[in-house]
Amino acid sequence: MIEIVQNIIFKNGLIFAFLCVGVLxxxxxxxxxxxxxxxxxxxxxxxxxxxxxxxxxxxxGLGDVKIFSGLSLLGGSMFRDFAVVATAMNADLIKIxxxxxxxxxxLIVGVSFSFFIGAIIAFFFGYNDILSVTTxxxxxxxxxxxxxxxxxxxxxSEVIAISIATGVIKTICITIMTxxxxxxxxxxxxxxxxxxxxxxxxxxxxxxxxxxTDVKLVPYGAMVATFYTGLGCLLCPTLFYxxxxxxxx
Amino acid sequence: MKIYGVALLxxxxxxxxxxxxxxxxxxxxxxxxxxxxxxxxxxxAANVFMEKNKxxxxxxxxxxxxxxxxxxxxxxxxxxxxxxxxxWNGGWIAVLVGVLVSIxxxxxxxxxxxIGKKTDKLEF
Numbered sequence: 189m190i191e192i193v194q195n196i197i198f199k200n201g202l203i204f205a206f207l208c209v210g211v212l213x214x215x216x217x218x219x220x221x222x223x224x225x226x227x228x229x230x231x232x233x234x235x236x237x238x239x240x241x242x243x244x245x246x247x248x249g250l251g252d253v254k255i256f257s258g259l260s261l262l263g264g265s266m267f268r269d270f271a272v273v274a275t276a277m278n279a280d281l282i283k284i285x286x287x288x289x290x291x292x293x294x295l296i297v298g299v300s301f302s303f304f305i306g307a308i309i310a311f312f313f314g315y316n317d318i319l320s321v322t323t324x325x326x327x328x329x330x331x332x333x334x335x336x337x338x339x340x341x342x343x344x345s346e347v348i349a350i351s352i353a354t355g356v357i358k359t360i361c362i363t364i365m366t367x368x369x370x371x372x373x374x375x376x377x378x379x380x381x382x383x384x385x386x387x388x389x390x391x392x393x394x395x396x397x398x399x400x401t402d403v404k405l406v407p408y409g410a411m412v413a414t415f416y417t418g419l420g421c422l423l424c425p426t427l428f429y430x431x432x433x434x435x436x437x
Numbered sequence: 438m439k440i441y442g443v444a445l446l447x448x449x450x451x452x453x454x455x456x457x458x459x460x461x462x463x464x465x466x467x468x469x470x471x472x473x474x475x476x477x478x479x480x481x482a483a484n485v486f487m488e489k490n491k492x493x494x495x496x497x498x499x500x501x502x503x504x505x506x507x508x509x510x511x512x513x514x515x516x517x518x519x520x521x522x523x524x525w526n527g528g529w530i531a532v533l534v535g536v537l538v539s540i541x542x543x544x545x546x547x548x549x550x551x552i553g554k555k556t557d558k559l560e561f
Contacts (some may be wrong), residue, residue, distance in 0.1 A: 213509075238516035242517050242519050243521055249517055249519050257518075259514045261512060262510075262511060270446070270447075271508040273449060274480075275505040276480045277498065277501045294545075296547065301541065302538045311478040312528045317525050328535070328538045350531055356523070357536065362539050363516070392465060399508070418474070
């Protein structure tokens, strides 16, 4: 009997993933409403529980556990990007235009300050070769910019792993802290959501954090944030690497 | 029909990815440069075009809105499949950089939000 059930789940992994996420969200929203009295949003609870559950697996988190392998497909980049694009349907063009300049500036500032803070800390942690410092700085942008820069420049795999870890920590940090800090930093309108997306950059963290704050803000933050990784991949291995060269001569 | 909306979304998505990859090739990076961002711009443009020409159908829009609503469940599935162990084992440098960059980012949000902000607030 157990074998038959397991077989059905293995063969229909994605469908089982829908069920799992649905049940998790139901429990999270119930906990938020009745136990925590809406102090922590249900989405945030669900994401934190999901991150904790990821410890049961390995590289792919819970997706490494065979019966949950469908989660890797559901939470993979294809479905994620597809759903992010769909959120643009609700975006208001007038509001986007109004935040255009601020969004652009926040992107430039966001990529630069993340990179240089990451690079400076890496230097003080004893990484004194230009490849490692540049790669870890890139990892401070997002966990995609880090490895892309590292591979492009030829950094060691240990440093590339650290750059990915840095980006993941940033994503987790933003996911958890955004709903808690949103009020204090005035994150309650489309304009500041776009600035936020540009400064933070990590699309998953920005979108998850905004989803936990106010779902209406997601498309604005996510849209600017998606340009961040591209800009980071453009600047880190080129301009920023050249700038770093001046410090290491 | 709903499938028209899903197809429109798929078309914008693939076109956006194509733009991103072409841009990537142009500057010699083997990757996607803001493909999702371009796809969103295409979808918004298609939406505006349809509204202007009165081609907008409720069911078509619902086909897109369904996938937009699936975003949160997908993010939760994504969180469950992150390599949290590596992030934990990456050592203190990863934690320090990740946390510090996030905190400084939060501090910069109200500062840069001042730029281009009109007196009449753009709130919902």
